[in-house]
Amino acid sequence: MAALIIILVIIVVVILMFVSMYNSLIRLRNQVKNAWSQIDVQLKRRHDLIPNLIETVKGYMTHERETLQNITNARSQAMNATGVKERAQAEGELSGAMSKFFLVVENYPDLKANQNFLALQEELTSTENKISFSRQNYNDQVLFYNNKIQVFPTNIMAGMFNFKEETFFQVEDKSDREVPKVSFS
Amino acid sequence: MWELIQSNKRKTMILFIAMGIALILLGYFVGSYFFPGGGVFGVILALFIWFILSMVSYTAGSSILLSVSSAREVTPDVHQQLFNLVEEMRIASNLPKTPKVYIINDAAPNAFATGIKPENSAITVTAGLLSKLNRDELQGVVAHEMSHIANRDILVMTFAGIMLGSIVLISEVFLKGLWFSGGSSARYRSKSSSDSGQAQMIIMVVAIVFAILAPIAAQLLYFAISRRREYLADANGARLTRYPEGLASALEKISSTDLDLKSANKVTAPMFIINPLKKKGMKLSDLTSTHPPTSERIKILRSMAGGVNYINYQNAFNMIKGKNSVLLPAAALSDQTKIDIRKASSDLEPASNIKEKRTLGDLMMTINKYAFIVCACGLKMKVPPDYKEKSITCPRCGRKNEIPLGDISTISKVAQSANI
Numbered sequence: 001m002a003a004l005i006i007i008l009v010i011i012v013v014v015i016l017m018f019v020s021m022y023n024s025l026i027r028l029r030n031q032v033k034n035a036w037s038q039i040d041v042q043l044k045r046r047h048d049l050i051p052n053l054i055e056t057v058k059g060y061m062t063h064e065r066e067t068l069q070n071i072t073n074a075r076s077q078a079m080n081a082t083g084v085k086e087r088a089q090a091e092g093e094l095s096g097a098m099s100k101f102f103l104v105v106e107n108y109p110d111l112k113a114n115q116n117f118l119a120l121q122e123e124l125t126s127t128e129n130k131i132s133f134s135r136q137n138y139n140d141q142v143l144f145y146n147n148k149i150q151v152f153p154t155n156i157m158a159g160m161f162n163f164k165e166e167t168f169f170q171v172e173d174k175s176d177r178e179v180p181k182v183s184f185s
Numbered sequence: 186m187w188e189l190i191q192s193n194k195r196k197t198m199i200l201f202i203a204m205g206i207a208l209i210l211l212g213y214f215v216g217s218y219f220f221p222g223g224g225v226f227g228v229i230l231a232l233f234i235w236f237i238l239s240m241v242s243y244t245a246g247s248s249i250l251l252s253v254s255s256a257r258e259v260t261p262d263v264h265q266q267l268f269n270l271v272e273e274m275r276i277a278s279n280l281p282k283t284p285k286v287y288i289i290n291d292a293a294p295n296a297f298a299t300g301i302k303p304e305n306s307a308i309t310v311t312a313g314l315l316s317k318l319n320r321d322e323l324q325g326v327v328a329h330e331m332s333h334i335a336n337r338d339i340l341v342m343t344f345a346g347i348m349l350g351s352i353v354l355i356s357e358v359f360l361k362g363l364w365f366s367g368g369s370s371a372r373y374r375s376k377s378s379s380d381s382g383q384a385q386m387i388i389m390v391v392a393i394v395f396a397i398l399a400p401i402a403a404q405l406l407y408f409a410i411s412r413r414r415e416y417l418a419d420a421n422g423a424r425l426t427r428y429p430e431g432l433a434s435a436l437e438k439i440s441s442t443d444l445d446l447k448s449a450n451k452v453t454a455p456m457f458i459i460n461p462l463k464k465k466g467m468k469l470s471d472l473t474s475t476h477p478p479t480s481e482r483i484k485i486l487r488s489m490a491g492g493v494n495y496i497n498y499q500n501a502f503n504m505i506k507g508k509n510s511v512l513l514p515a516a517a518l519s520d521q522t523k524i525d526i527r528k529a530s531s532d533l534e535p536a537s538n539i540k541e542k543r544t545l546g547d548l549m550m551t552i553n554k555y556a557f558i559v560c561a562c563g564l565k566m567k568v569p570p571d572y573k574e575k576s577i578t579c580p581r582c583g584r585k586n587e588i589p590l591g592d593i594s595t596i597s598k599v600a601q602s603a604n605i
Contacts, residue, residue, distance in 0.1 A: 123269070129269075
């Protein structure tokens with residue numbers, strides 16, 4: 001009788017352990033998804049801001065057609081990209097085009113006196129920052145989750161219920177890791 | 186981040202238990218002083234006072250602090266950049282909800298965070314802070330405050346403050362009562378036998394000594410917790426922004442001001458990023474201040490070399506302090522990932538004095554709901570919210586300008602048009 005109770009207790013404890021492991025994996029996977037959706041929001045916001053920016057500046061920057069065209073192209077490419085890797089690359093290119101644009105803006109004092117443009121510039125700078133902060137957060141969450149999948153004993157659980165490792169959001173171009181230099185003077 | 190909070194909790198727990206024991210002992214001795222065997226009653230009374238104070242701060246603490254500091258909640262049209270920065274730091278620190286934003290209409294630059302739970306927290310800045318700092322510096326300040334919220338510093342400091350408050354209250358009432366009554370236990374002493382009289386005498390002396398020492402000890406503990414948490418928030422802020430210079434330069438600007446923050450008092454002072462009551466040139470002793478010396482905080486941030494991770498802050502801290510004290514928990518220091526310092530995102534050259542005063546004036550009027558109307562001749566008129574007429578005559582050119590309905594400011598209109 002006593003042996004039976006002990007065996008039962010052990011079984012219950014093992015089941016509870018499995019449940020809590022499974023739940024922690026689910027929680028971490030949801031956090032990764034949530035972090036990804038936060039990047040998504042910011043990327044979409046940038047896509048929405050760009051047409052406005054082009055509309056505001058094109059009257060001033062008649063000689064910079066190429067720079068503006070680059071941004072428009074990079075934007076449409078980024079909007080059509082699918083999958084974490086392809087998207088990271090396309091968005092990286094868009095960031096590059098944007099930082100080139102902000103460098104060129106320095107040559108247009110009239111533009112820098114335009115209130116509408118200044119407000120847009122603040123919005124874009126902030127969106128760029130939010131993209132890099134949410135990317136950082138996403139990568140942190142992916143690291144936690146991937147670690148959990150690889151270590152014992154959760155790796156057994158992960159194998160049984162098909163938890164797969166997630167991809168990091170890495171930007172290829174090194175210069176894109178920094179926020180573009182924007183002047184507020 | 187998580188490990189940091191955990192280890193913080195453990196260390197703070199120990200300090201809390203020490204303060205709790207001091208409170209219980211104080212209650213016991215004060216109770217025994219008034220009548221033999223009254224120790225238990227004294228403990229119950231002490232805990233009751235503590236409980237009432239805790240309940241009040243838990244339910245109404247932040248709203249009391251905010252209204253005492255005359256802080257007002259604002260909408261993004263008052264200062265879009267501040268809202269952007271708060272959202273940026275919210276994302277960076279992975280908090281579930283964006284804190285509310287409050288502004289104090291005062292020219293002295295300063296900031297603080299409130300909210301026992303991260304879900305209903307708030308960040309408050311003064312109008313002076315917004316006009317004095319550039320984007321990077323403001324980001325540093327917001328990151329410091331966001332770290333206080335994420336590390337649950339406000340919770341800890343509130344409850345440490347309550348324990349300190351209870352201890353101070355009980356000892357003060359006891360000592361004052363003693364002074365006026367001339368020792369009320371004399372009655373008991375005359376009635377009791379000489380043996381218990383002697384015991385009562387000892388308890389009396391212990392009670393008085395304890396009532397004098399407990400508040401001092403509790404205060405020193407409280408200051409120690411507070412200072413440690415300021416350093417931690419600096420370290421965290423530098424890591425969140427990846428730009429220690431922003432916070433360092435902001436601290437420099439805030440501490441160099443001659444202006445007084447009118448609504449700050451002794452109770453609210455520890456909350457601010459820099460103690461608003463500390464007068465220039467006055468040197469407070471290391472042990473009795475809630476904030477570490479600002480010059481030291483700036484030096485540590487500026488000597489962070491090779492990255493902005495916790496380990497870099499700890500190394501800089503040891504270098505400046507000249508000793509090997511453990512500021513950050515081992516779990517945070519074991520993270521050896523190299524996080525690079527990013528470049529400045531905005532010009533660090535200071536805004537001119539006149540321009541700064543003008544932005545400050547405009548900002549304070551925006552908060553007070555003034556309308557801004559630009560006349561065709563270029564003059565910007567500031568119309569108070571209680572202005573009843575439908576139009577206003579320009580004092581320079583004499584043109585009549587209509588006041589648009591619901592107009593708050595031209596600044597807000599521009600900001601809104603950018604919000605697609």
